[in-house]
Structure formats: structure tokens, C-alpha cells
Amino acid sequence: MTEYGPTPGTAHIVDDDEAIRDALSWLFKSRGIASSAWPSAEAFLADYRPQMRGCLVLDIRMEDMSGPELFDRLRSQGCRMPVIYLTGHGDVPLAVQSLKNGAFDFIEKPCNDNLLADRVAEALALDAEVNQRASQQASVAERLASLTQREREVMDAVLAGKLNKVIAGDLDIAMRTVEVHRARVFEKMGVKSAVELAKLLAGN
Amino acid sequence: MTEYGPTPGTAHIVDDDEAIRDALSWLFKSRGIASSAWPSAEAFLADYRPQMRGCLVLDIRMEDMSGPELFDRLRSQGCRMPVIYLTGHGDVPLAVQSLKNGAFDFIEKPCNDNLLADRVAEALALDAEVNQRASQQASVAERLASLTQREREVMDAVLAGKLNKVIAGDLDIAMRTVEVHRARVFEKMGVKSAVELAKLLAGN
DNA sequence: GGGGAAATTGTGGTTTTCCGCAATACATCC
């Protein structure tokens, strides 16, 4: 029943209690949610790949590396998957701290099966959304990185609403040169106008 | 020591225990934080005004109306002030639910004075920021509301990057008319170009 | 030395944007 790999939309279960892992796998499967399971934080970390998509269902207390420690390690590796803590030993400060650290939810065991499955489904949807947005932003960043310094200077001036002749004066170059850079910026950024460019960079 | 009114940056203490209110007032005062205190949720609600600025330091358990109930009431009245719950009777589900409902923090009594004062200071800073942003957005919304229907249609097309002659064709009007509406939109929105307009509406 | 990229510039022409000035038509309000 264990699935492995960069499978989109997978609930990754990390718990040292095998009975819990099995029960959760079964629950998720009954809800049409793909899942994979790991017996320890170290095991998950060893297999972690940045392309993994989905969410984490994390126990708090585990031998050696704890849930929050794994969370911190993953975050420092750039992992943005939503994390749901599932624990039988929570207290208020720990719950509050976990949520303020960015956990998606903090649920005490035993818990309502439907509630948990619902929250996992929501976490998966959030991951899909975050991933899509990150993908777009990476594409924009890549195009921005392809600009030469001069092109970038002209782009900034264009985005500040300046006329070509003003930009030319500011940069001490010919207006024709401004036009050339401007056209190159639009081409590289894949837009047709300054408005489109402004909107693209606003993350719209 | 109680201060009252739409004073920017005030910590509003709501607790039915007078000793707590006094202690908190004293603590905040020693940290240069203005505060005001109310003995009940109802008392605060009766005095609430939308112009109030600052944050709330809320007890959870109070006679009649509870902290979370006050929270819900304030939110439904559009109040965006950050809320810090201060409680001696918290449990994990309550803490988690409160934070997921948008509370700024959830702190158990007794607590560290410095930590609480720090969090209140942070909450006040957040409120100032949120308030400033809301103010700007209200100004933009007001200007948007001043546009006639035709002006709005032309604005949407301009923001879509269309040429005046294309807009004219789409709306079945003369190009000169498009120019007139376009100029009116820029004037009402206080911008000089389509780029500025795009940026203004992106919330930049 | 040759090739490629980046920066720069000019010429001439086209398209698009901008706007003063003027006018008409319609609806609403006092």
C-alpha cells in the first residue's frame, strides 16, 4: 500500500506507530486520497525530494527526530507542503507555537475520521494552489533573470511611467536605444505592452 | 489610568477580573503602551467604534458574553484589530480553533510579562499596517465608484491591453469617444498612464 | 581571427495616443 515518488496530491504519513500508519492509509484510501507512509522522520527526510507534492500528516513525538524538527528541516530545504500535526500528547503552548510556525492544522488523537480526511483534502488543495503559483512565479523570475542590465534599467523606468524621451535623458542615451531595449524587454517577458508587463510583475 | 476613545495604538483589555486589568494596564504603561480596560465583553461592545485603533487583549471565559463571542461580533462589524487571547483555562482544540479563526495569539496565564508586552507591541504594529493599507484601498475603491459605467468598460479594456481602435470596435463607438472616456478614467483615478493605473489597481 | 552578444545610433515612415475646440442628443433635477 505504500506509494513512493513525486506523486502529486499525496498525503505523506510520518508516524512511528504502524497501527496508526495503517489506519490512516486505509482512511485516506477510502476517501480517494493517495497516501504513503514512513515509520520515522529520518526515513521521510532521506526520501524527500523537492518535487514531492501533497501534504504531511505528522506525529509530534517520535524517537530521535520529532515532528517539529522534521518540519523545520523541511522548511529550511524549501519544502512548502502543508503540515497537519496529529498528536495524542499536545498542550496549548505547543499547539500555538506549531500553528504560528506555519502548520496547517494541529489535531489531537483520537479524532473524527471525517474531520481529518477533510482537512487533508483541504491541505492537498492548498498545496496544488501554492505549487501552481510558485510555478508561475518561477517562470517570471526566469524571464527577469534573462534581461541584461540595461534592459532592466529601461524596464524599471517604463514601469515608473516615464516617457521614452525622459528615460533617454536620464540614462544619457538616444531615444532609439530606449526603444530597442524596451522592445527587447517586452519580447523577453512575453508581453505586448507596458500594462501587460505591470500586471505580470504584480503577480496578477 | 483608563484611557478611552479612538486613540491610535491602544491595547484594549477586556477581562472581568479587575486585578488582571490593573496588572495589565500597569505592565503596558511601563512599556509605553497606551491601554484601556473594560470589565466585560458587553461593555467593550457598547463602546466600540469602527475608528478605534489598536489591539484587543481578551479573556476567554467571562460571564454572559465570552471572548470568542466578542471576537465574532467584532469581526462581523468589520473590526480588524488583532486579538490576543489571554486565558487560564485553555485547551488544545480551543487554542487551535481560535488561531484558525484569525486570532493573533493565544497565551496561557500566568505568562511572561515581557512576552506578552512584546506580542502586544507586535499586534499594534500589525494593526497600524493593516489600517494604513485599508485606508489606501478605501481611497482607490472610492475613486473606482466614481466612474460611470462607460468609463469602467473602457478602463477594463485599457487594462486588458487593447488598442483604442480595438476598444472602439468592441464597444461600437468612435475612437475619439474612447479617448474621452480613457482620459476621464485617468483623471478620476489620479494617474497619468495605463501603467500607473494597472499598478494602482494591483494594490502595489 | 572569427563569431556572438550587448550597447549604441541614425533615417524614414507608420501607427497610436493625446487633446483643444466644437457640437448634438438624452435624461434628470430644480
Add this chain to the structure above:
DNA sequence: GGATGTATTGCGGAAAACCACAATTTCCCC
């Protein structure tokens, strides 16, 4: 009826943006 606001349109002229075609210079790499 008069005033006001909105929508519309035309004319003529100016400014700004856009670009094909062409060219030169500099720097870096093989």
C-alpha cells in the same frame, strides 16, 4: 425652461510609440 451630467462624434494638429533596415564599437570566448 434652464442647468447639469453623461455619452457621443468630428476635425485638425502635435506628440509619442513603434520598427525595418543598416551600421559601428566593445568585450568575451574559442
